[in-house]
Amino acid sequence: MIWNPEMECMPIGERRALQFYRLRNAIRRAYEKIPCYRKKFDEYGIKPYDIKHLSDISQLPFTTKDDLRQNYPFGMFAVPMKQIVRVHSSSGTTGKPVVVGYTKEDIDIWAETMARTICCGGGTSDDIIQIAYGYGLFTGGLGVHYGAEKVGATVVPISGGNTNRQVMIMQDFQVTMLACTPSYSLYIAEVMEEMGVDPASLKLRAGIFGAEPWSDQMRKEIEKRLKCKAIDIYGLSEIIGPGVASECEEQNCLHVFDDHFYPEIINPATGAPLPPGEKGELVFTCLTKAAFPVIRFRTRDLSCLHAEPCPCGRTHIRMERITGRTDDMLIIRGVNVFPSQIEEVLFQTQGVEPHYLIIVDKRGALDELTVQVEVEEKIFSDEVRRLEELQDRIQKQIESILGIGARIQLVEPKTIERSMGKAKRVLDRRLQNGA
Amino acid sequence: MKLRQISVFVENRTGRVAEVATLLRDGNINIRAVTLADTHDFGIVRLIVNNVDEALKILRDNKFTALDTEVVALEIPDAPGSLCRVLDLLGKENVNVEYLYGFVERSGEKAILIFRFEDADHAVKVIQANGLRILSGEELYKL
Numbered sequence: 001m002i003w004n005p006e007m008e009c010m011p012i013g014e015r016r017a018l019q020f021y022r023l024r025n026a027i028r029r030a031y032e033k034i035p036c037y038r039k040k041f042d043e044y045g046i047k048p049y050d051i052k053h054l055s056d057i058s059q060l061p062f063t064t065k066d067d068l069r070q071n072y073p074f075g076m077f078a079v080p081m082k083q084i085v086r087v088h089s090s091s092g093t094t095g096k097p098v099v100v101g102y103t104k105e106d107i108d109i110w111a112e113t114m115a116r117t118i119c120c121g122g123g124t125s126d127d128i129i130q131i132a133y134g135y136g137l138f139t140g141g142l143g144v145h146y147g148a149e150k151v152g153a154t155v156v157p158i159s160g161g162n163t164n165r166q167v168m169i170m171q172d173f174q175v176t177m178l179a180c181t182p183s184y185s186l187y188i189a190e191v192m193e194e195m196g197v198d199p200a201s202l203k204l205r206a207g208i209f210g211a212e213p214w215s216d217q218m219r220k221e222i223e224k225r226l227k228c229k230a231i232d233i234y235g236l237s238e239i240i241g242p243g244v245a246s247e248c249e250e251q252n253c254l255h256v257f258d259d260h261f262y263p264e265i266i267n268p269a270t271g272a273p274l275p276p277g278e279k280g281e282l283v284f285t286c287l288t289k290a291a292f293p294v295i296r297f298r299t300r301d302l303s304c305l306h307a308e309p310c311p312c313g314r315t316h317i318r319m320e321r322i323t324g325r326t327d328d329m330l331i332i333r334g335v336n337v338f339p340s341q342i343e344e345v346l347f348q349t350q351g352v353e354p355h356y357l358i359i360v361d362k363r364g365a366l367d368e369l370t371v372q373v374e375v376e377e378k379i380f381s382d383e384v385r386r387l388e389e390l391q392d393r394i395q396k397q398i399e400s401i402l403g404i405g406a407r408i409q410l411v412e413p414k415t416i417e418r419s420m421g422k423a424k425r426v427l428d429r430r431l432q433n434g435a
Numbered sequence: 436m437k438l439r440q441i442s443v444f445v446e447n448r449t450g451r452v453a454e455v456a457t458l459l460r461d462g463n464i465n466i467r468a469v470t471l472a473d474t475h476d477f478g479i480v481r482l483i484v485n486n487v488d489e490a491l492k493i494l495r496d497n498k499f500t501a502l503d504t505e506v507v508a509l510e511i512p513d514a515p516g517s518l519c520r521v522l523d524l525l526g527k528e529n530v531n532v533e534y535l536y537g538f539v540e541r542s543g544e545k546a547i548l549i550f551r552f553e554d555a556d557h558a559v560k561v562i563q564a565n566g567l568r569i570l571s572g573e574e575l576y577k578l
Contacts, residue, residue: 164484375444375477375500382442382479382504383533384472409476412446414498 003119003151004112008314015315019262020054022287025059027051030293033078036071037295057264057285058273063297065098068238073099079291084087089137090237097137100237101291107146109288113243113257114147120246120255120314121208121231123177125152128203130173131280132166132180132188133211134421135159139241140211144179147243152390153177160184160420163191174203178228182209182218183423188224199227204309205250208233210242212338212422213322217347219251232321238297239284253306253318260288265305265317268326278306281326297430302338330360330426332367335404339425342371342406345397352379352394355416362430369406371398374413390435437505437555439487443480444500446472455499456482458463462493467578468549472537481536483508483549485576504539506551507559508570513539513546521548521567528561540578547575 002008010018012365028048030037040061041047068076077084084101102110118357121127129148133140141159148155156173158166160180166188169175178185185207192199204226210233222230234254235242244261245254256263261284265274268281282299286292304320324338331337339358346352352373359370381387391408398406417424445451453472459466459482468483484490487503494501511517518537525532531553539546547570552558562569 128537377500377502380444380500380502382440382481382502384474384479385533387477387479388474410444410446411477412444412498413500415446 001119001122001124002312002314003116005313008116008255008257008316010259010315012315015259018259019287022259023054023057023262023285023335024048024051024094026285026287026289026293029078029290030295031417033193033308034076034293036076038065040067057262057296060296062271062283063219063294065238065300068098068294069096069386072096074101075435076294077101077291078293079103087137088139088142088237088241098238101137103225103244103290105290106240106291109260110149110240111146113240114143114262115150116147116257116372117208117233117243117246118144118147118151118153118177119352120231120248120250121177121206122229123148123151123206123208126175126203127151127153127176128156128173128180129153129177130156130158130166130170130175132158132160132178132184132246133242138421139235139237140179140181140421141243143235143243144208148179163188163420164195167192167197170202170204171197176203176205178204178207178226178345180207180209181211181419181421181423182214182230183212183419184421185209185222185226185230186218187420188419189222199225202227204228206231210234213324213328215340215343215347216321217344218354221347234319234322236299236301238294238299239286240289244284245316247321248310248314250310250312252310253270253320255310255314255316256305256319258316260286262287263305263317265303266298268300268302274306276307276317279320279323283320300328302326328426330358330428332360332402333404335402337369337402337404341401342398343425345394345401346373348370349390349394349397352390356425357414357416358426360428360430367430369404370409371406372409372411372416374416375410376413437507437559438483438570438575440504440506440549441482441484441487441490441494442502442504442553443482445478445480447476447478450478450479454497455494458493458565459484459507460488460499460500461544462489464490464493467575468536468538468547472534483575487576504551505555506549507555507562508575509548509550510568510570511546511548513541513543518548524565525558525561530558530561 086102088096135141206229219230235244245256258305264283265280274280282301301322306318355374357372361368394408465485472479533551535550537548
């Protein structure tokens with residue numbers, strides 16, 4: 001089912017006209033209401049009415065996470081506090097959090113795009129949706145919640161954590177859809193196995209998973225172990241929260257709800273716009289948001305846009321799944337390394353569990369890369385030789401893909417910390433060692 | 436002809452092997468033979484115990500990765516040259532040994548060798564054809 005065929009299947013030409021109309025309004029509002037934008041635009045010598053075509057958007061200055069932080073907490077709000085009905089905040093894992101505000105209408109837009117997301121994943125008013133994203137300042141829980149209610153589904157607002165109970169409720173309430181981070185879904189699968197619950201006995205049909213980058217191999221693993229379709233969803237609190245883009249049941253790139261959030265891809269080093277099909281950093285402009293209208297926000301997420309139509313009938317531009325973040329990128333001995341590359345190697349190395357930790361150390365002047373991999377029974381052997389072969393195989397593949405050596409450390413199962421939210425895959429110890 | 440050995444994966448961390456031993460003690464499991472193969476990062480504890488199923492359950496319940504592996508136990512005289520003779524014999528018949536460990540049962544009388552072969556069935560045939568005595572699981576578990 002398509003939630004809003006009029007908007008989601010709108011002919012491209014019409015949508016471009018709508019986008020341009022909305023863009024002009026958004027820019028004018030930002031310029032008039034937010035001092036930070038007025039200052040930025042003036043420095044660039046640009047006025048809102050200089051934007052005469054959609055493509056002129058590339059003349060506008062970027063907004064960075066730093067801009068948002070410097071205006072902590074409410075400096076980027078375009079409406080008086082009286083009109084703000086809710087605030088959320090980013091996790092602040094990489095520094096001071098960013099506080100975002102919503103008007104009543106913004107919450108409605110959010111529910112609308114999340115309703116689209118749920119329908120993209122095959123959800124309808126018949127579904128029972130277990131929301132295991134955290135509720136609270138994090139946008140995941142409440143974002144999905146309002147969308148699910150809008151669709152008319154039955155919401156189980158369980159939030160993250162207490163995994164045994166998650167499994168019990170999934171069984172007892174006959175839950176059909178699960179919403180959480182992909183890494184948490186695998187942890188749920190693990191607990192399910194420990195509890196002796198057969199996933200095939202559940203009613204679970206689909207999961208909408210997001211809030212962290214994940215690979216296609218991880219999707220296969222989730223689908224195999226939870227016996228449900230795994231749909232990649234995308235969003236970020238600076239734009240609205242979850243509901244910015246979603247895969248449909250074709251599972252071929254994510255539809256960006258571009259009547260509300262206008263995407264661009266830029267070269268992260270130069271800021272130059274890149275054409276569809278080229279990989280770079282995702283940049284979003286909020287076309288309709290009243291309270292927190294960011295212009296050309298640099299997400300630091302790496303992706304690629306595709307303009308070709310999707311067989312599902314939606315005409316939105318599509319983005320590829322996030323392959324990494326510009327700030328996730330590790331520079332090891334001068335080589336750019338993304339955790340997702342290592343994850344792919346591990347999934348391809350037959351039988352290796354998805355639980356891993358990348359550790360970076362500095363020995364003298366040299367960076368050292370260690371990858372801890374949990375040894376499950378299915379890959380364990382009583383012969384040292386076979387385990388060493390496994391280490392070698394992973395090591396060689398990492399070397400052939402990244403061009404640098406890594407030490408593969410086999411560790412006991414369940415020794416790497418499980419995450420209820422975003423998985424922590426990297427431990428960079430170079431700074432704390434005073435390097 | 437083959438008997439069951441338990442192999443446990445342990446990280447190279449202080450006290451990890453002791454934990455295996457403690458769990459088995461608490462489960463009233465008697466260890467007949469034990470050996471530790473170690474590398475830089477990890478080790479494999481190999482155990483012959485009196486109650487294989489119970490020991491495996493205890494270890495797995497406590498989140499250890501443990502395997503049930505088939506090995507062959509051989510009785511040889513406790514005298515100089517015994518090991519050498521057995522290995523020569525196996526070598527001549529192209530029997531490949533993955534690993535082995537041994538212990539003396541009664542000094543000056545008997546020693547027992549535990550073998551993990553690449554092809555256990557072939558190895559057993561060769562051993563039997565040469566009149567060497569293979570110990571059954573029951574004999575070894577009850578030692």
